[in-house]
Every structure is written in structure tokens, then in C-alpha cells.
Amino acid sequence: MITEKAILHALSHVDDPDLKKDLVTLGMVKNVVIHSENKISFTVVLTTPACPLKEAIKNACIQAIHHFLGKHIEVHIDMTANVTENKNQKEALRGIKNVILVGSGKGGVGKSTVAVNLATALSLLGAKVGILDADIYGPSVPILLDLQGRQLLVEPQNGQNKMLPLEQYGMKVMSIGFLVPPEQALAWRGPMASKALHQLIFDTLWGELDYLVVDLPPGTGDIHISISQMLPVSGAIIVTTPQQVATADSLKAITMFQNPHVNVKVLGIIENMAFFVPDDAPEKKYFIFGKGGADKLAKFAKVELLGQVPIQEQIAIHSDKGKPLALNVDNLFGKTFQQIAQQIAQQIAILNFKFS
Ligand SMILES: Nc1ncnc2c1ncn2[C@@H]1O[C@H](COP(=O)(O)OP(=O)(O)OP(=O)(O)O)[C@@H](O)[C@H]1O
Ligand SMILES: [Mg+2]
Incomplete structure (x- = not known):
């Protein structure tokens, strides 16, 4: 006789390779159904969308069932994901x-380009994603996502007016650029800018988000410190180009x-404009700005090098059209961002587990 207990016992021998604990202890096995003496089904809820280890985990589950309960059993597994949350949530x-x-x-090293394309790649993996443009003095996100000139809607909530973020390519987007005419330069001092940012964060109805990607302004100033204090941050990504002036x-x-x-x-470094691959000679790689700059920085600072993004001439065209190139997952740029997004999702899942 097959029992739920026997199924869970078998699955307690399958580990999540990232979290290094078994699926049952992690509470990842749900909806166990015994259809007949030789047919069972259950759901495995992973902590990263489109987890690269999904197939390996699924196969390990089938093997464990066959080993402990018999080879004749037909196993149906629904692999899903529920992104875990940072425990410092406000x-x-x-x-x-x-x-x-x-x-x-x-x-100018490509933060906004990376932020928008990383968010797009996370969203394509199946996550619920938001983008906050924190570059109060030079917002780029409205152009990069073709949202210039769009009006924000306001919704009353508990007697207060809240802003609804704009939506594009399945992501929720907020920028000071939606509140101030694009040609107007802001002449605010630091505290005003921090106040505006506070409003963008706390007066927006974000809804449910697995990841909020924040495009920071350049430098290491007021905004960076206040945003790190305002938001429950899971981690930061540093964008650099290979040259020493950037690293x-x-x-x-x-x-x-x-x-x-x-x-x-x-969480790690992304080397942008790392190399150039000509369309007519895809086997060639030219290191226009030098080779190994970000790798050296990563080793020195003891942080991970998450990926190397190629220079591509389509970037400028796509950026001006407001269509992130990462939407195109067959392109080298799109593929690179898929890999980076997966690594980041995986790292965050491990961190959330460690601190839970
Ligand atoms: N991988 C790339 N290949 C080609 N062009 C790129 C690439 N990454 C960024 N660019 C271009 O470089 C310019 C600067 O990029 P971006 O605005 O993303 O930089 P930034 O670091 O956000 O700048 P700022 O410091 O002003 O906020 C843009 O014109 C962008 O289209
Ligand atoms: Mg920028």
C-alpha cells in the first residue's frame, strides 16, 4: 500500500542543491495525491523562478520514488516556484x-541599461517584477521602456492618495520622470531629492512583487545611503566597464x-561592454576596452563576477525605441541576461534561506 508518509519518506532523500537540505524539510513538497496503487502525483515548490536545477531535482524525485516504492509507479510532478522574501521586510x-x-x-557605464534588462530577464523567468528609477536628476527608465509622457493614475487608499505604477512588458514601473516634464531640470538639494524618492517608494501601490529592481544614480552619495535605509534591500549589483577608470x-x-x-x-559585479562580437563573425570576440578588468576587481573585492555583457550596436536602437533587448532571448545579449537573472535569483533564495 502506498501512503503519503512513504512518499514523503522517499522524497526526504532528495536535496535542494542550493539550500543543501531535503525537499520535505524545506516544505517544498505539496499536494501529494495517490491516484491508485501505481500512480501518484505531487507538486514541488522551488524558491527561484525557472530554476536551472529544475530538471535535475525532478529526476531525483522520480528516482527516489522508484527506489523506495517500486519501479512500477507512475509519477507526475508539477514543478512550480514561490520566490521567498527578505526577512527584513517593512x-x-x-x-x-x-x-x-x-x-x-x-x-554612463550602463546601469540603467543593465537595470532594465535584468528586470526584463527576471520577468521572462516568470517572476513578478517592478522597476524603480531612483535617478531623480536624470531619469532614463521612461525612455528605456517607452513610457515617456504617460500619465500616472491616482487611487485613494485609507484616506490618502496613492500612485499606481505604470505597466510595461509585464513589469510595474515608477520614475520621477512620470511626475516632472522631461525637459525640466530639477534643481533640488539632497534632502528634497531624498523626500521625492521616499514618495516614489511609499506612495506607490506596488502590489505583489518578487523583485523590485532599483536603477541608482551614478556615484556614492546621499541617495544611495537613504535608499539603502528606506528599502529592505536583498543585495546590490555593481555595473562596471573593463577600464581601470571605471573599476x-x-x-x-x-x-x-x-x-x-x-x-x-x-551580490556581484556585471561587466558591461566587456567585448564585441561582430554579426558576420560570431566566433570572434574583440576586447575593445581591455580584458579582465572586472574579473580583477571581483577577485580583489572578493565578490562574484555575475556576467559579461557584450557591446552591441542594437542596444542604442532598442533603448531609444524603449524595447529592452533582453526581450529577445535568442540574442547573445538576451541569453547573457537570462543567465545573470538566474544567478541573482538563486543567490537571493540562498540568502533568504540562511537568514530565515
Ligand atoms: N552593452 C552595451 N552595448 C552598447 N551600448 C550600450 C551598452 N550598455 C549601455 N550602452 C549605451 O551606453 C549609454 C549609457 O548607458 P546607460 O544610460 O545605461 O548608463 P548609466 O550608467 O545608467 O548612465 P548614468 O550614469 O548617466 O545614469 C547609453 O547610450 C546606452 O544605450
Ligand atoms: Mg542611468
Whole structure:
């Protein structure tokens, strides 16, 4: 006779390779159904969307059932995911499970491009994603997502007016650019900018989000410190280009996040504009800005190098059209972002588990 207990016993021999505990202890096995003496089904709820280990875990489950309960058993497994949340969640931001900051010490290295494409890749993996443009003085997200000139809607909630984020490509998007005409330059001092940012974060109805990706302004100033204090941050990603002028400034950004007063985990470095691959010679790689800059920085700062993003001429065209190139998963750029997004999701799941 097959029992639920026997099924769970068999599955308690299958580990999640990232979390290094078995699926039953982790509470990942749900909806166990015994259809007949030789047919069973259950659901495995993983903690990262489109987990790269999904197939391996599924096969290990089937093997465990066959080993402990008999080879004749037909097993149906539904593999799903429920992204876990950062344990420092704030009551006012209930619903936002994880916040990922995208920063760099230097301007123009591609933070906004990386933030928007990383968010797109996470969303394509099946996660619920939001983007916050925290570059109060130079918002780029409205252009990068073709949302320029769009009006925000306001909804009353508990006697207060709240803003509804705009939606594009399945993601929720908020930017100061939706509140101020694009041609108007803001001449605010630091405290005003921090106040505006506070409003963008707390007066927005974000709803349920697995990941909120934040596009930071360049540098290591007021905004960075206040945003790290305002939001329950899961980790920061540092964007750099290979040249030493960029990596030297990126090291400052890493040190700022690691400072005890800021205390944000650095998830890793992304090397943008790392190399160029000509369309007509895809086997060639040209390291236009030098080779190994970000790798050296990663080793020195003891953080991970999450990926190397190629220079592609379509970026500028796609960016101006407001269509992230990562939507195209067959392109080298899109593939690179899929890999980076998976690694980040995996790292966050491990961190959330460690601190739970
Ligand atoms: N991998 C890439 N290949 C080609 N062009 C790129 C790439 N990444 C970024 N760019 C281009 O480089 C320019 C700067 O990028 P982006 O605005 O993302 O940088 P940033 O770091 O956010 O800048 P800022 O410091 O001003 O906020 C843009 O024109 C963008 O289209
Ligand atoms: Mg930017």
C-alpha cells in the first residue's frame, strides 16, 4: 500500500542543491495525491523562478520514488516556484519580497541599461517584477521602456492618495520622470531629492512583487545611503566597464555598500561592454576596452563576477525605441541576461534561506 508518509519518506532523500537540505524539510513538497496503487502525483515548490536545477531535482524525485516504492509507479510532478522574501521586510512595503539595487561608482557605464534588462530577464523567468528609477536628476527608465509622457493614475487608499505604477512588458514601473516634464531640470538639494524618492517608494501601490529592481544614480552619495535605509534591500549589483577608470570607481561603490552604516550585501559585479562580437563573425570576440578588468576587481573585492555583457550596436536602437533587448532571448545579449537573472535569483533564495 502506498501512503503519503512513504512518499514523503522517499522524497526526504532528495536535496535542494542550493539550500543543501531535503525537499520535505524545506516544505517544498505539496499536494501529494495517490491516484491508485501505481500512480501518484505531487507538486514541488522551488524558491527561484525557472530554476536551472529544475530538471535535475525532478529526476531525483522520480528516482527516489522508484527506489523506495517500486519501479512500477507512475509519477507526475508539477514543478512550480514561490520566490521567498527578505526577512527584513517593512510593513509599509508588504508585498515587495526582494529589492535589488543596481549601481556603480561611475556614470554612463550602463546601469540603467543593465537595470532594465535584468528586470526584463527576471520577468521572462516568470517572476513578478517592478522597476524603480531612483535617478531623480536624470531619469532614463521612461525612455528605456517607452513610457515617456504617460500619465500616472491616482487611487485613494485609507484616506490618502496613492500612485499606481505604470505597466510595461509585464513589469510595474515608477520614475520621477512620470511626475516632472522631461525637459525640466530639477534643481533640488539632497534632502528634497531624498523626500521625492521616499514618495516614489511609499506612495506607490506596488502590489505583489518578487523583485523590485532599483536603477541608482551614478556615484556614492546621499541617495544611495537613504535608499539603502528606506528599502529592505536583498543585495546590490555593481555595473562596471573593463577600464581601470571605471573599476576604480566601482570599488568605491562596493566599499560604500559594505560600510556598516549602509550594510548592503553586494551580490556581484556585471561587466558591461566587456567585448564585441561582430554579426558576420560570431566566433570572434574583440576586447575593445581591455580584458579582465572586472574579473580583477571581483577577485580583489572578493565578490562574484555575475556576467559579461557584450557591446552591441542594437542596444542604442532598442533603448531609444524603449524595447529592452533582453526581450529577445535568442540574442547573445538576451541569453547573457537570462543567465545573470538566474544567478541573482538563486543567490537571493540562498540568502533568504540562511537568514530565515
Ligand atoms: N552593452 C552595451 N552595448 C552598447 N551600448 C550600450 C551598452 N550598455 C549601455 N550602452 C549605451 O551606453 C549609454 C549609457 O548607458 P546607460 O544610460 O545605461 O548608463 P548609466 O550608467 O545608467 O548612465 P548614468 O550614469 O548617466 O545614469 C547609453 O547610450 C546606452 O544605450
Ligand atoms: Mg542611468
